[in-house]
Amino acid sequence: MTDAQIKPVPTLPDAQTVTEVEHYTDRLFRFRCTRPQSLRFRSGEFVMIGLMGDNGKPLLRAYSIASPSWDEELEFYSIKVPDGPLTSRLQHIKAGDEIILRPKPVGTLVLDALLPGKRLWFFATGTGIAPFASLMREPDTYERYDEVIMMHTCRDAAELEYGRQLVESLPNDPLIGEFVGDKLKYYPTTTRDDFAHKGRITENLISGKAFADLGLGIDKLDPETDRGMVCGSLAFNLDMKDILEGWGLNEGANSEPAEYVVEKAFVD
Template identity: 45%
Template sequence: MYNKFELSNEYVLVRVLSIKHYTNTLFSFKTARPDKLRFKPGEFIMIGLIIRGELIFRAYSICSPTWSDTLEFYSVKVPNGVFTTFLHKITTKTSIIIKITLTGTLILEALKPGKRLFLLCTGTGIAPFISIIFNHETYTKYNEVIIVLTCRCSRELQFFNDKIKQLTNQSHIRPFVRNKLRFYLSITQEPYPYTGRITWLIKSGTIIADLMIYNFNMLDRFMICGSQQMIFDVTNLLKTLGYIEGVTNNPQDFVYEKSYVSQLKSNN
């Protein structure tokens, strides 16, 4: 079935190894990792499916540590979304297409040296940050790494909670994480110890008070990933606070995943 599309050498067919469903719409899956595939924490890859005779690709951040022999992805089934509706139905008998070339703006090299790294995300925007917090270099570059994740309801936190448990069981990364990794989980649509959207948490000073940390300063660095509106609001807020967007050839104070913004404009 795939051969008639005459895939070039930059694409490879990989087998789905496992799938885990967290809610009716949230799920993660692992695939085999091609030997020649190399990536940096935070990068994304193009995943392809043949849907109704058409080969369709979407960008997916890699959740896996760089040293893992599998690739893991985290996805949401978008209502009436062409791609995610089919992706949601994959099984271990399924194979998918991936593009070997990787890219992405959420990499540590795009940030100047600093003291604290804030990973700001909503929903499945946590995906690239999983790879980043499993990377020992993250902790050698920063004194503190603080994840701020907001979801609609508490059951949507299960994937993240599973990853934190796995992280604490990794003996070779645990010494780097100890006393450096913190996280702030906020829910927006049901009662929870922490509530509110990221922009409000920052503007109101709530996150500073709740975490009992000193206020934001120019040695703080930020990575942002999530919904289009959240990225727009947070990046504009950071700019008003005096922070500058960075890229790999001009490292600065914050970066955000641009592929999510463009992809959300398309049919998922």
């Protein structure tokens, strides 16, 4: 057989290979894949990923990269929507499968879009924790701020599990543990089952319960010292904008850093 007769194995454009998959609930899973050598990104950014559609065209969605910028692989945390065009199929991927990944990272949930401060707040609902899974593993986060507070609200405890396991592993992590030290505080809540702390992030901020439970001795964020990053559903993001702006924080961007930034979590 001559070279010309050898049929090339069909590969996807921008193909990456899945290395690991872990399912948390019937609605949530994470997976890791190879990282294109050319991909440079800032922790907190997102890329377009997906699978080849039945029509032969790539079916892509925006996904926050959940791994930090220094990791040699990439991690993603995803919802599974039964009739979602992409996630109904993506939820079945296994190690060794290929996904499509466009290596063009973008996003506003980056440390560079915030002014310096003392305390950094991460506010997430559901899969909105993904960009913070990246930023919590980023040494720069701890070099820029004295204290980092991860607030995460889900319907029930099982949905908090990805974040809980990650947060609890960080102080002892051989690579990032020394940066994290005792700077990272975690405040998980649920809204639909029994749990140590209950209620929506928005309610717990307005009532002051979150500040009291964290033992901070404050009753709101201070635009002089506090910085916020918000990632969740559209309704959550809008409610958080109102709260933060009511306390005098302004929305920042890459081009004009300010006191808080916001981005919508991926929904299929």
